[in-house]
Amino acid sequence: MKQSKYFNPTLRDNPADAEIKSHQLLVRAGFIRQNASGIYSYLPLGKKVLSKIEQVIRKELDEAGAQELLMPAIQPAELWQETGRWDVYGPELMRLKDRHGRPFALGATHEELITSLVRDELSSYKQLPVTLYQIQTKYRDERRPRFGLLRGREFIMKDAYSFHSSEEQLDDAYKLMHKTYSKIFTSLGLDFRPVVADSGAIGGKDTEEFMALSSVGEDTIAYSDSSDYAANIEMAEVHVQYEKSDEEELPFAKGEVETSLDHQIHTTVMKVEDEMIAVLVRGDHELNEIKVKNLYGTNMVEVQNEEVDLKEFKGTVIADTAVKAIANGSIIGAYAYHNVNPDRDLSIERYEDLRFIQEGDPSPDGNGTIVFAEGIEIGQVFKLGQTYSETMGAKFLDEGGKAQPLIMGCYGIGVSRTLAAIAEQNADDNGLRWPLAVTPYHVHLITINVKDADQSDLSDRLYDSLKDEHDVLYDDRKERAGVKFKDADLIGLPLRVVVGKKANEGIVEVKRRDTGESIEVPVDNLNSTLQQLLEQMN
Ligand SMILES: O=C(C[C@@H]1CCCCN1)Cn1cnc2cc(Cl)c(F)cc2c1=O
Ligand SMILES: [Mg+2]
């Protein structure tokens, strides 16, 4: 492609609202443009990368026996009403009415849609297992879209759904999809980790998230420094045995006294379904609300910003296990007490693992200690079980001819988010750097001075000969060399061929974007040199 004809508007400066490298560079290098908050266009270079990522995903999923289909983005509200999720989700689920005033959802995910499709078509265990997937636009009205493609309101997801007649079949599909995801993210050159995760609002049981390691990731991963244990911090279990303090127990008294954080007891009032509970954690720990949700098996858990007098509180009081070991604690805030011995003074109904794990805590698998890292969630695999098939009446006849609810799994990859994660992990101070698997073009052919006949003739000849072997982006613009080099650094193609002063000697310069090293090459050896370099970079 000749850049003199190419729609690739590059910018010298970072857009004001772009805070992270990948967002800044994808905009400056002309890969994406924002049309509204969290809503983007993929310009030709960006679309090429997006398509290559999708192809890597398709290849692996097809090889794993999954079948691609395409479902509508506009979903009848009735389906979400069948599962009750029409009312569970608030403004994040984008909704619209058709011309007849009928309600629809803009698809945030497709469990309801696919289950309604399958329940009408699948009826016998003989037709199972089956895994169906799509690569399609999703809509989630995030309160605060940010970081460019990392958290958008319209984004591209590969979502797959598997249907089974037994838990074993689901386990096999889950394991296969887990392996398939590892192959996909490895092919894309990503530094990633699968982590134990929380199944969130969709119910179901086992689930793991695939995290691309990055300092801008919103998720925190807790992993062991000496085993392969890794979990989303929301889920990481705390296995610390607390010895009861041997301090002399003093008489309980009203009022606040200065104590160290690990002698303080912090209270959080939470509404669980419609019951008020007080949750206590030690002052140097942080309450993990996800653990409260999982303890009560509900998503209707909400922090109340009110303070209670624990001596008067009529609701249930629960505490993190660390609280039990305190002998003379102090409750701070409006209703302060000191010399508090939780067992003696507070009617604590149960002690549970309710806090966030901390760096230095023992790894829950008993191997090593916990270290944190930031991650970008680029994929997630779920064992859904019968959550959706039961409420939606999606059944199959088993060998005994008995109707059973289908057993399901669902599996997502954030395709547009993965594009940004690849950009984030590979970019350097000069710009983007694309791994071979997804680069929009392989070779950036640059003429230093298009007015110099030797240079422009040789460049045209090289473009004609190279473009059959490689995808070539040819910078034939009437721009100064400096502008061309800056744009080439921004765009980040793996190899650069520069036609300059030595054109009349039939010599060009070849430069690697990843290492920056460059060599002079006689044009007769150019093709073979490029082949060798591309093989080296693979
Ligand atoms: O999407 C999933 C689970 C899996 C992930 C892999 C592919 C299939 N779905 C979880 N989830 C997340 N955010 C949501 C946001 C909205 Cl507004 C919604 F209405 C529903 C969901 C929702 O269900
Ligand atoms: Mg998550």
Ligand SMILES: [Mg+2]
């Ligand atoms: Mg998730």
